[in-house]
Amino acid sequence: MIVVYVETVRGVVAEVSLEAVAFARTLAAAGGGIPVDAVVCGPLGDAGPKELAEAGVRTVLHADTGEFDVFSGAAHARAVLAAREQTRAVVLMGGGTNRGNDVMARVATELDVAMAANVVAFEGLSPFTVTRQVVGGAALEEVRLGSRPAVFSVAGHAVEATPAETAGPATLTPLAVALEPGDLTVQAVSVQPVDTEAAGNLKSARVVVGAGRGAGGPEGFGDALELAELLGGQLGVSRVVTSLGWRPHHEQVGQTGSRISPEVYIPCGISGAIQHWAGCASSKVILAVNTDADAPMMTKATYAVVGDMHEVVPAVNEEIRRRRG
Amino acid sequence: MADVLVCVKRVPDFSGEVLLSDDAQSADARYVGHTLSNHDLCAVETAVQLAAATGGSATVLTVGSADAVEQLRTALGVGCAAAVLVEADPVTLGPADVAREVAAVVADHEASRGASYDLVLLGNDAADSGDFQVGIRLARLLDRPVVTGVQTVTLDGDRATLVSDVAEGRETYRVPTPAVVTVLEGGVEPRYPTITGRMKAKKIPVEERALSAEPVGSGRVRLRVPAPQSSTSTLLGEGPEAAPAVVDLLQQLGVAR
Numbered sequence: 001m002i003v004v005y006v007e008t009v010r011g012v013v014a015e016v017s018l019e020a021v022a023f024a025r026t027l028a029a030a031g032g033g034i035p036v037d038a039v040v041c042g043p044l045g046d047a048g049p050k051e052l053a054e055a056g057v058r059t060v061l062h063a064d065t066g067e068f069d070v071f072s073g074a075a076h077a078r079a080v081l082a083a084r085e086q087t088r089a090v091v092l093m094g095g096g097t098n099r100g101n102d103v104m105a106r107v108a109t110e111l112d113v114a115m116a117a118n119v120v121a122f123e124g125l126s127p128f129t130v131t132r133q134v135v136g137g138a139a140l141e142e143v144r145l146g147s148r149p150a151v152f153s154v155a156g157h158a159v160e161a162t163p164a165e166t167a168g169p170a171t172l173t174p175l176a177v178a179l180e181p182g183d184l185t186v187q188a189v190s191v192q193p194v195d196t197e198a199a200g201n202l203k204s205a206r207v208v209v210g211a212g213r214g215a216g217g218p219e220g221f222g223d224a225l226e227l228a229e230l231l232g233g234q235l236g237v238s239r240v241v242t243s244l245g246w247r248p249h250h251e252q253v254g255q256t257g258s259r260i261s262p263e264v265y266i267p268c269g270i271s272g273a274i275q276h277w278a279g280c281a282s283s284k285v286i287l288a289v290n291t292d293a294d295a296p297m298m299t300k301a302t303y304a305v306v307g308d309m310h311e312v313v314p315a316v317n318e319e320i321r322r323r324r325g
Numbered sequence: 326m327a328d329v330l331v332c333v334k335r336v337p338d339f340s341g342e343v344l345l346s347d348d349a350q351s352a353d354a355r356y357v358g359h360t361l362s363n364h365d366l367c368a369v370e371t372a373v374q375l376a377a378a379t380g381g382s383a384t385v386l387t388v389g390s391a392d393a394v395e396q397l398r399t400a401l402g403v404g405c406a407a408a409v410l411v412e413a414d415p416v417t418l419g420p421a422d423v424a425r426e427v428a429a430v431v432a433d434h435e436a437s438r439g440a441s442y443d444l445v446l447l448g449n450d451a452a453d454s455g456d457f458q459v460g461i462r463l464a465r466l467l468d469r470p471v472v473t474g475v476q477t478v479t480l481d482g483d484r485a486t487l488v489s490d491v492a493e494g495r496e497t498y499r500v501p502t503p504a505v506v507t508v509l510e511g512g513v514e515p516r517y518p519t520i521t522g523r524m525k526a527k528k529i530p531v532e533e534r535a536l537s538a539e540p541v542g543s544g545r546v547r548l549r550v551p552a553p554q555s556s557t558s559t560l561l562g563e564g565p566e567a568a569p570a571v572v573d574l575l576q577q578l579g580v581a582r
């Protein structure tokens with residue numbers, strides 16, 4: 001039995017969770033067709049069970065009492081533990097988001113087993129060995145998860161959320177969770193979910209203009225925004241940009257942001273770290289602008305322009321306007 | 326008066342290529358030096374600010390080689406008042422080991438002072454091993470609440486308000502202290518040590534301790550660095566002169582008129 005901790009945003013199943021289920025299916029197949037179950041905490045919209053069925057889930061264990069209306073890592077972990085009891089799962093896994101890592105680490109701690117964060121591949125069943133990202137994605141670590149259950153999180157956008165060959169029934173079953181007194185000590189008192197509509201526009205955009213640390217500061221995005229507008233596209237940024245508060249989170253592309261697949265992606269001043277690449281690799285054409293010709297983004301792109309984004313992008317904008325007359 | 330313990334990890338300072346040790350068990354930092362990760366620097370800054378705001382004190386702790394005193398000095402240089410080194414070979418440690426050692430120091434210090442650390446701060450994830458769990462394991466051992474991925478911390482009596490603004494949204498937590506908090510970069514701007522800060526730091530003795538138990542390790546089989554790929558891109562040009570070629574391409578692809 002494999003149990004996947006499935007995250008939702010306003011009742012909608014997160015893409016990373018569907019990716020984790022797809023990962024679980026490859027594991028299940030290697031193990032001779034063991035079932036994949038999902039744990040969902042809190043409200044789940046109507047589309048949820050259908051999406052999880054398409055992903056091949058057998059049972060959706062739903063912890064939906066009032067205690068789960070707001071996020072508490074400890075309570076969610078308790079739900080995963082309850083699901084493990086019920087299914088006798090040998091693998092417990094989630095997506096490699098802030099929440100996914102928080103919940104899975106609590107689960108592993110409670111069971112006194114190891115946990116591997118940001119797994120990208122599984123190497124073998126016995127001994128159970130996985131490969132995970134370390135050193136900010138610059139290196140990979142092969143790690144043995146010797147005890148049962150094996151607990152890990154799957155790096156965001158490292159695998160695709162493909163549908164299962166045969167859909168599962170995804171039977172919705174209430175999950176009874178006996179919370180302990182401390183489990184609700186840490187609860188969000190206010191939550192402002194990311195602007196999912198804006199993030200949706202980014203994910204479905206035909207053109208995305210990217211901007212990273214090379215923008216230089218919060219005022220450095222004007223040209224990139226103008227180019228996005230001229231091309232009827234959206235602005236996407238790196239995590240450095242959102243961490244520094246230069247731009248809002250819904251614009252982040254990458255492992256812990258959106259996965260985009262536009263006709264053209266134009267990353268400017270973005271080095272192309274593995275975690276950023278995870279979010280933009282399925283772009284049809286990538287045209288990178290960077291002062292460093294050897295930056296990973298420049299060598300992996302389809303086309304490259306070596307130069308300062310603050311000179312190149314305005315010149316491109318000017319050329320587009322000139323041709324339009 | 327808040328007393329804060331902040332845990333930091335000595336990590337290789339990788340900005341370019343990552344090299345591995347011959348046995349592939351660790352990164353080879355001989356040519357790059359060592360540093361603290363941004364998360365840890367922000368945790369130190371938060372600890373120092375909280376101590377200053379409340380008239381309390383910040384203590385910095387690391388588990389690692391004797392060389393990690395360099396990182397303790399960095400934290401002392403920006404305002405931590407005391408430092409602890411639990412000496413161990415870092416390659417042998419897993420996250421459960423680090424949590425156990427930190428918990429042992431906390432228990433010891435709290436017993437001798439007769440008061441708890443109001444907060445234990447850590448980074449959200451280590452820049453090298455990226456385990457995302459020492460804080461959670463520590464909280465369990467100390468039986469204290471833990472919040473991860475926090476960017477700003479304010480203390481109000483025996484409650485802490487924690488804000489994290491991450492890809493999933495902005496969340497605010499309020500928890501009773503003592504508590505454990507893991508810090509994500511972005512909420513505070515780490516200060517640089519001043520000359521006087523560095524001078525003062527040199528005079529502060531580092532409390533040296535031995536491991537409290539045999540390490541269980543991390544389960545690491547080996548590390549691997551993906552082979553560098555040769556460039557597959559077509560160079561369109563250099564500088565603003567490339568603009569016509571760029572727009573030709575965009576028109577060809579049907580995204581620019």
Ligand SMILES: Cc1cc2nc3c(=O)[nH]c(=O)nc-3n(C[C@H](O)[C@H](O)[C@H](O)COP(=O)(O)OP(=O)(O)OC[C@H]3O[C@@H](n4cnc5c(N)ncnc54)[C@H](O)[C@@H]3O)c2cc1C
Nearest residue numbers: 212213214238239254255256257269270271275276291309
């Ligand atoms: C668990 C985890 C999850 C992560 N998730 C994400 C994620 O979802 N998304 C993400 O983006 N990152 C993510 N990261 C961070 C990632 O590792 C990188 O740190 C980040 O992508 C780097 O952002 P950047 O390219 O903007 O900055 P840098 O790496 O600093 O690169 C800046 C680039 O700009 C170039 N440059 C500088 N000035 C100019 C100029 N004037 N004109 C043109 N070029 C210029 C430089 O040559 C350089 O290549 C994650 C990291 C971890 C550990």
Ligand SMILES: Nc1ncnc2c1ncn2[C@@H]1O[C@H](COP(=O)(O)O)[C@@H](O)[C@H]1O
Nearest residue numbers: 332333388447448450451456457458459
């Ligand atoms: N050897 C160590 N000594 C002290 N603190 C550590 C050590 N390893 C990890 N930490 C702390 O735990 C945080 C998270 O590490 P990890 O869970 O390993 O990703 C780091 O940012 C540090 O604050």
